[in-house]
Amino acid sequence: MTAPIAPESRKAYALAGKATLTIVSRKSSTRFTFKIVAKDVPARDGSGETQTLHFVSLLNGSDNEGDYTFLGTIFNEGDYKHGLSSRVAPTAVSARAFAWTWAHLQSEEIEVWHSGTCGRCGRKLTTPESIERGLGEKCAGM
Numbered sequence: 001m002t003a004p005i006a007p008e009s010r011k012a013y014a015l016a017g018k019a020t021l022t023i024v025s026r027k028s029s030t031r032f033t034f035k036i037v038a039k040d041v042p043a044r045d046g047s048g049e050t051q052t053l054h055f056v057s058l059l060n061g062s063d064n065e066g067d068y069t070f071l072g073t074i075f076n077e078g079d080y081k082h083g084l085s086s087r088v089a090p091t092a093v094s095a096r097a098f099a100w101t102w103a104h105l106q107s108e109e110i111e112v113w114h115s116g117t118c119g120r121c122g123r124k125l126t127t128p129e130s131i132e133r134g135l136g137e138k139c140a141g142m
Contacts, residue, residue, distance in 0.1 A: 002022075002113050002114065002115055002116050003113065003114065003116070003125075003131045003132065003134075004111045004112065004113050005021070005112045005113065005114055005132070005133065005134045006132050006133060007105070007106040007107075007108070007112075008106065009132065009133035009134060009135070010105045010106065010112045010134075011105050012119075012133070012134075012135065012140070013112075013114060013119040013133065013134035013135060014036050014054075014074075014105070014112075014119070015036070015038070015054055015074070016038075016118070016119035016120035016134075016135055016139065017037065017038040017119070017120050018037060018038075018118075018119060018120060018121070018122050019035065019036045019037075019114070019119035019134070020033065020034070020035050020114065020115045020117075020119075021033070021034055021036070021112055021113065021114055021119075021134075022034075022112070022113040022114075022115075023097060023098070023101050023110050023111070023112055023113075024110060024111040024112075024113065025097075025109065025110055026108070026109055026110060026111065027109065030093070030097070032058065032059070032094045032097050032098065033058075033059035033064075034056055034057060034058055034059065034071070034098060035056070035057045035059075035068050036054050036055070036056050036057075036074065037054065037055050037057075038052050038053070038054050038055075039052070039053055039054075039055060040052050040053075041053055051076075053073050053074070053075060054073065054074035055070065055072075055073055056070075056071045056072050056073065056074060056080070056098060057069060057070050057071055058071045058088055058094050058095075058098070060088070060094075069086070069087055069088055070083055070085065070086050070087070071083060071086050071088055071094075071095060071098060072086060072095075072098070072099075074102070080098075080099060080102045080103075082095055082099065114134040116131075118130070118134070118135055118136040118139050119134045119135055119139075120135055120136075120139035121136065121138075121139050123136055
């Protein structure tokens, strides 16, 4: 089961840790699918602390599970940067679409869909409220 995510829940879903989202333009019906995976890495300041980075990948093939290509990184739960090592040019339509979407996450010009599973733990979503936000009750802290 797939469903659109309510605009106010999109950021929490995207940053939950294991999000797979499809963005659809309401103007052109163009769509792209992205995975956003959280990873704790050592902080660059040498403090011994860790920071959570969110790595964004683009579905770039027919295998919905394995054909993802690194696109960029979300830092500090907000700042998106296109990856220097990405094989997708920053001028590609898919890269521009993600950058625009991230900057306008609550826009009504797009729909943001999930794959029917919790963006944090990956369990199947079954209640209408969980489906609307893309996170199960426990993972949403309810």
